[in-house]
Amino acid sequence: DAGVIQSPRHEVTEMGQEVTLRCKPISGHDYLFWYRQTMMRGLELLIYFNNNVPIDDSGMPEDRFSAKMPNASFSTLKIQPSEPRDSAVYFCASRLRGGSETQYFGPGTRLLVL
Amino acid sequence: AQSVTQPDIHITVSEGASLELRCNYSYGATPYLFWYVQSPGQGLQLLLKYFSGDTLVQGIKGFEAEFKRSQSSFNLRKPSVHWSDAAEYFCAVVASGGSYIPTFGRGTSLIVHP
Numbered sequence: 001d002a003g004v005i006q007s008p009r010h011e012v013t014e015m016g017q018e019v020t021l022r023c024k025p026i027s028g029h030d031y032l033f034w035y036r037q038t039m040m041r042g043l044e045l046l047i048y049f050n051n052n053v054p055i056d057d058s059g060m061p062e063d064r065f066s067a068k069m070p071n072a073s074f075s076t077l078k079i080q081p082s083e084p085r086d087s088a089v090y091f092c093a094s095r096l097r098g099g100s101e102t103q104y105f106g107p108g109t110r111l112l113v114l
Numbered sequence: 115a116q117s118v119t120q121p122d123i124h125i126t127v128s129e130g131a132s133l134e135l136r137c138n139y140s141y142g143a144t145p146y147l148f149w150y151v152q153s154p155g156q157g158l159q160l161l162l163k164y165f166s167g168d169t170l171v172q173g174i175k176g177f178e179a180e181f182k183r184s185q186s187s188f189n190l191r192k193p194s195v196h197w198s199d200a201a202e203y204f205c206a207v208v209a210s211g212g213s214y215i216p217t218f219g220r221g222t223s224l225i226v227h228p
Binding site for chain 2: 108
């Protein structure tokens, strides 16, 4: 298996632009998670899906952020409009059902908003 | 709700020395416990996990961790550190009853001197 795939790996954009991050989870996994990692706040859970349904989006910082999972093999995280404080590394992770199961992380998207 | 504390932000060791990274958790029952490693520019990778049975668990890359219920701890150890072990290490806890969403610690950065 190729693991969790994220694209792009790096994104540089200007303030006010729309940013779309993409994730392909491991085939067969029930859960998909979006995280943001910064030096100041560490690893934050933004939203997670179970069987393509958003379960908890309480970590999404504000309305500028949205996430979708149209099918079991694809998810997007969109920021519109982007701001410099959104600069971070965004990780997607997937997991099988069950609390003892391992989360598999993608390589991350490093976002820089100028 | 569960919580995780990694008291050490940075740890510096010499190559060949032993290593112990601390992790303390707060949860009313026995949780599922994980250690992940993040190499520079990479996503998180599972080192080992505990969910039942023997309290001393072995992981990849020569790491082990011991669950101590009385101390609410799950410390990570390695008898002899290699330069390639330099990375960020994250402890995570999952409540054994509930949504099975992990809570991550802030991480410990390991620096290895030659």
